[in-house]
Amino acid sequence: MTNIRKVAEMAGVSVATVSRALKSPDVVSPETRERVLAAVERSGYRPNMTAVQFRSQRTRNLVVLVPTVANTFFARVISGIQEAASRQGYAVLLCNTMADEQAERDYAAMVTNRQADGIIQLRAFYPFDDQQSLDPLPMVNACEVMDDALCPRVHLDNRAAARVMTEHLVQLGHRRIGMIKGPRLSPLTRDRLRGYQEALEDAGIPPDEKLICPGDFSLASGYRAVASLLEQRQRPTAIFCENDEMAIGAIKRLKEAGLRVPEDISVAGFDDISFARYSDPPITTIAQPAEDFGREAVSLLVSMIEGTDVKRDARRTMPFELVVRNSTGPAPL
């Protein structure tokens, strides 16, 4: 492996000059620079980045913790992150954690280890031990955010969005509106549920626990949840699913039961993933500027890393939009 000393020898200069010729070309004379670059070229020299990182205490790497990269919503967030990061000269190291806390801690350690300069967490879990350390770690929480202000957060007003969706269903005349929830402990689920409940209350519709089904954001869980909703004495005329995958699973089960969507029953989703538009019928859902979540998170994180003052409890709320397609329609008489 050719190192900086070999290059220095070839160019007939000191290692310091080689380093300078590569990192701050303007401080070496043009002739020397030429000579060094020629030697670099001839020797095929590539700096050993572990040495550079070790010495300079910077890596220009960002770690991103994603619960499931397969989720097309997260995929869009990721592409926003990558775009912004590469524009700012950072590489993105993606970690598909499957919501495993130990895996998240291990990857987060890359920051305390100095293998990465900062971390973006897309889940409501703080992966470090020192929750209250004085100098906040360079971390940003996006999408599903934590309640505690342990680091800057980029999020959606899930409560408001769920409320808008529920109001949409109410306006269509629905009064028995089922809900298929996301994972039990997710703040995202809690907020969407609250929005749904508030909208019902505003409309003077009494809450009904039996209409609220557990789910886990998977296609299969949407499918299963519908089975239990259909057993009810008085069936709902609309089902609000906390994400589009579950809506797709739900629709499948409804069709199997011989029900037409939306004539017999309406189904709403959340996220506006690409499959939502191609579903039969296309799904009414909440669209989020996913890429912007990523860009915003990177912008905050880079500010933290580069020393710009970012308040630990900074918070960016992103806009959402109700996208009405054909999976929702007037309540049957």
Added chain:
Amino acid sequence: MTNIRKVAEMAGVSVATVSRALKSPDVVSPETRERVLAAVERSGYRPNMTAVQFRSQRTRNLVVLVPTVANTFFARVISGIQEAASRQGYAVLLCNTMADEQAERDYAAMVTNRQADGIIQLRAFYPFDDQQSLDPLPMVNACEVMDDALCPRVHLDNRAAARVMTEHLVQLGHRRIGMIKGPRLSPLTRDRLRGYQEALEDAGIPPDEKLICPGDFSLASGYRAVASLLEQRQRPTAIFCENDEMAIGAIKRLKEAGLRVPEDISVAGFDDISFARYSDPPITTIAQPAEDFGREAVSLLVSMIEGTDVKRDARRTMPFELVVRNSTGPAPL
């Protein structure tokens, strides 16, 4: 930042003893070990991994280049990779490259840079300059493999799989079978196309260029391709899509044209992504052991890294399975 010297001082031993107590506990006396571990505990010492990596020339990181992490097939491959890697003590750094060659080269440089020990490429592109270097770089190519034997490869016999699917359609009585291809330059597309053509030839069906449409694996491209197939004087009675996303897009367009699947026209996919089962109708497709692709790739890569002899042109061919669902049926009379 507490370092090994501080810990050594606290424990009243030398830095070498601290290092040994942590890395090879059996060579230090139990009492000393206790003392060191206590000091580590009290000081909150965490080894600086950049120093460890720099010194030991190993990182225990694997880079994985994925064209699009959102693709649910790749997501399964990734989870196989992660499972196998973590079992062998390696961390996985995922890179969503969007098939951008420069991005792939940049991330691949992490290996030549020594920021990672090896790389798994899920696309048919060799991201290093020195194609013919004497000591092969620790790289494994999986899923969409290159024709040149530049590194070990883990792949599917796409030709055989496409042939099986086409034979399935022929057996159902179809003689005008359209095809929606994947990206132009992909070897995967070329092989699947060849399998399709061979099956037609075996069945004595003359080839018809007009039945072969370009696509790019996206939902939208499947949708668009069907539009052009429907313009044909004599419409196909079956369409073989090179992946499930395009099949879903195709079905949507067919329904919009008032055609029933599979009564009026059959549609087949490839990959068996989770949405395939939830489509209406569920899609007939080719299932691949996606997780095994990942596990196999890691196994080969780790062997290369750890010096076990792996032939540069090693090649593992994974099995596939025809999954018949309801999107294919007998050809209409």
Added chain:
DNA sequence: CGAACCAATGTAACCGGTTACATCGACCAA
């Protein structure tokens, strides 16, 4: 009793860059 050996630990070189500080020669102004 002394040589040989061994377990436990210490000393210090080393990995490959970066950079503070030193050095040197050219040029300029007093």
Added chain:
DNA sequence: TTGGTCGATGTAACCGGTTACATTGGTTCG
């Protein structure tokens, strides 16, 4: 002429671990 300044470059310390080799003290055996 001389002291000061400045641009270009060299010297060497340093980052924080790992590990070859040296050292020490105790035990075993001829």
